[in-house]
Amino acid sequence: MVDTDSAKRAMPWVRLPERLQAPEDALVQLEKAQAAHQRVFGQKARGLWPSEGSVSPEVIPLMAQAGFEYFCTDEMVLFRGLEAQGWKGKHSELFQAWRVEEGGSAMKVLFRERPLSDYIGFTASRTEPKVAAEHLRVHLEHIAQVMPSDGVVLLALDGENAWEAFPDSGEAFLDEFYTRLRQTKGLKSTTLGGYLGTRAGRPVGRLHSGSWIGGNFDIWIGDPEENQGWCWIKRTRDFLTQAKEGGQVTKEVLAAAWEDLYAAQGSDWFWWYGPDFQTDSDTIFDALFRGRLQNVYRRLGVTPPAGLSVPICATGTQLGTPPVREIEPKLSGTGSYLEWSGAGKYEAWRDQGAMAQGDRRVRMVRYGVGESDFHFRLDGKEPLGEEVILDFHQPSPVRIRIGGEKDGKVSLEKSKDGVVYEAEDCSAEVAGGGGLGLRIPFSSLGWRGDGVEVSFLVRVIRGGVEVERYPDRGLIEFRGPTRALDMKNWYI
Known part of the structure; x- marks a missing residue:
């Protein structure tokens, strides 16, 4: 939402849709996250894991403005950024507090250790709990021997999907792991805020623009379906912005329309567009996404563009039988078979x-x-x-x-x-x-x-x-x- 062209930094070859820049919408999304956290937990969140660990330099001031003190993302984001600045250090430098500065704002950041995080997320559920827990403990013990003396290992799973794969939602595995962790010298658990609160953090330099998936934004933009979705978001947002500036729509109606647009801006819609991932529910997601955008127009008493009734997901279904030749029928409400035979x-x-x-x-x-x-x-x-x-x-x-x-x-x-x-x-x-x-x-x-x-x-x-x-x-x-x-x- 901040700038769709930021995708070119990691994918300079990609074909992108018409540029969309809406940092104010990204800020609203962050503020809504804080409001939800306040409502549920009674206080604002100190830290943030952005959707799929997606970050760019321009997001730093927005996160700070929304009241976040630190954020987490993937190790590939760190290494891509450091390599672009000529870094030739060791992988073990990952395991420490970092600091990123941009636009007059500064935030602390931890980059997750990917292999072990992915082990928990995708493999541990297929392994006997004691074996899986010991595998994780042994690798952490090895990392502790090579990382900075005041270092930390961030294990971060993206979402709840991992626990759905365990037969008992991961209870046996977690019990085994924390038991072993407590019994191992040199290893102890800590909170993100507790660790970062006492450390200044090593400067990152220019933050790389990307996510935990390939260190880029390929999952969400660049394919024809994804680009079409972004075009509709931009087109609908332009319409809503013009309506707001016109001053003819009530605040209540505008607020409801913006809520529909914000819902359509969520990253998960674009996860299912394009060739990367498919599900039996693709067409349902597609209809819901377009329905949100159609609602923006309907709330303002305007008929949605006809194109929003067209599925974005490729279905391969031809609606109707196309013409096969030119026709010149006589004008009437019925017409003869021969006159319309090529229609x-x-x-x-x-x-x-x-x-x-x-x-x-x-x-x-x-x-x-x-x-x-x-x-x-x-x-x-x-x-x-x-x-x-x-x-x-x-x-x-x-x-x-x-x-x-x-x-x-x-x-x-x-x-x-x-x-x-x-x-x-x-x-x-x-x-x-x-x-x-x-x-x-x-x-x-x-x-x-x-x-x-x-x-x-x-x-x-x-x-x-x-x-x-x-x-x-x-x-x-x-x-x-x-x-x-x-x-x-x-x-x-």
Whole structure:
């Protein structure tokens, strides 16, 4: 959140999304953590393990401002930073208090010993408790012989996952380990604050930007899915910031919208985007993430951008059958089979996720392009609704409103951000009778070029409320037919 471009420090080759810099949001997240700690434990926290041990120099003043005295992260963060400054020392230098200074703020820091921490987190649960405890004790005893005389070993596990893997949540292993620790000369446990409180700490120099996973931020940014998620956060945040500056939204509504945005900024969403990790719940996480961002718009009385209804997680599912050739059908609410035989189609009646299923009136969505026009047709039970809306996401945000049974008029609106739309002149034609037909020139839509990428959804309004949407989740996507495609699919 502080600066997405900080990922390039450890991954200079990576392709990143449009830059997002929101240190004020990062500060709010830290302050919320302190408030939660105060609420549960009756006092603020002195120390911090950032999400996955992720740190950068710019975060130091924010942590200090939030009232933290020290933080912990991974040994790789220390060594990467020292190596960048020409360090050629010993690994045993890890085991001591360190100090980092940035932007007029100073904090103490401990870097965890990774192999033993990971042993507890990923291996000890598969080992007999006494054997696992002795393995840990022996290695700590060896480290004590080589580390600085006033040194310390930090064992830090990321989250609660380790104990879930033990048959007894780790109780037998922990009992065995602490029994052995108490019986071993030269080893004793201590608290982080107790140790750091009496030591100045060795200067780190320039802190490396990275996490305990590879010493970088690859898990959260750089892959297409991850970058798309960050783009939506930036776009939604820009919208919310503009709304705040406009002064037309109440403090209560703004506060609720910011809470949704803060929730979407959590690191765990991006853990499941991209190829690094997969789970059967990927699509659920994806929907929840986008739902949080959609809530920001809805709280302010604005229809969320159509693109937020499109899953970010790659599903490989094609919604609808794309067009195979250019079409030039006569304008009508029904049309003949031959006139629409090359068109794309979406079978709306199969969409079991649509709203108001008991009164769904749309049966089929047909669409395609001719030489200079976009053609669209809805088949269904009349009256379809007071208004039918086509929301185009690509190649640019365009909204077409068709008046339905009221007046049959067509209006066109365009947007730069997919949120705020402005009316423009439109030369579209519409026809009813058994369905709804539309023909609109490419020039009105602002489309350019052959084979244009198109994505859209259809919304039906009745009683002033959206009662049907197709697709219910996602967009109808297709590529406008090219001459090469026409030749491939020609027939007599």
